[in-house]
Amino acid sequence: MRSWIERRRGRQRRRLWQQCRRRVDELELPEPFDAAEFIRLLAVRRGRPIELIPVTARPQLPCGLLVTTDRADCILYLADTTPLHQQHILLHEAAHLLCGHHENPGSRLSAAEALLPNLSGALVQRVLGRTVYAEPQEQEAELVASMILHRVQRRGAPAPVTDRQLSWADSVFGVPERPGPGGSGG
Numbered sequence: 001m002r003s004w005i006e007r008r009r010g011r012q013r014r015r016l017w018q019q020c021r022r023r024v025d026e027l028e029l030p031e032p033f034d035a036a037e038f039i040r041l042l043a044v045r046r047g048r049p050i051e052l053i054p055v056t057a058r059p060q061l062p063c064g065l066l067v068t069t070d071r072a073d074c075i076l077y078l079a080d081t082t083p084l085h086q087q088h089i090l091l092h093e094a095a096h097l098l099c100g101h102h103e104n105p106g107s108r109l110s111a112a113e114a115l116l117p118n119l120s121g122a123l124v125q126r127v128l129g130r131t132v133y134a135e136p137q138e139q140e141a142e143l144v145a146s147m148i149l150h151r152v153q154r155r156g157a158p159a160p161v162t163d164r165q166l167s168w169a170d171s172v173f174g175v176p177e178r179p180g181p182g183g184s185g186g
Contacts, residue, residue, distance in 0.1 A: 020140060023098060024147040033152040035090040039075065042094055048072065050097070052090065054079035064089035068102045088145055095144035101137045 002010075028045075030037040036052060043050040049072040057063075057078050063085070065076040075093040077086055096102060 020143045020147055024144060024151055035087040039094050056080050064093045066093045066096050091145035091148050092141050095141040098144060099140050
């Protein structure tokens with residue numbers, strides 16, 4: 001029998017999945033799909049510029065970074081990676097905007113300063129840089145980015161969320177395996 005905590009976690013995952021699906025279903029996606037064009041449309045929808053800034057990889061820095069300044073949102077992404085990886089990075093960072101994460105102050109100023117040494121620290125209001133998928137905002141952004149890509153690939157009606165998909169999400173985001181009846185897990 002599943003514990004109260006496991007049932008609660010399951011309800012939270014389903015709510016997150018449904019919330020992200022609704023958000024993605026409402027999006028206007030260009031056809032054929034292009035991440036840069038999608039972000040251009042998002043900027044128009046939000047009434048605020050979004051600048052795409054390619055950067056070279058550096059140790060200890062995330063693959064992508066969302067920097068919000070007084071005049072624009074800037075998405076920094078790796079220039080020296082595959083086009084598919086670049087697309088996912090762009091969508092992940094755009095998902096932070098879609099989900100309103102940029103409205104919650106969180107500072108990773110040192111990462112922004114390393115990537116944009118000419119940008120004054122006072123100009124940067126919020127920086128959302130990630131290197132792990134443990135935080136709820138990271139999980140939500142990753143799920144939205146993946147759902148956008150899935151929608152682009154399928155261009156059809158979404159199927160209901162399955163326990164297998166939730167199990168996959170648990171493994172990606174580091175939620176420990178649940179032990180079976182009478183077992184210790186693993």
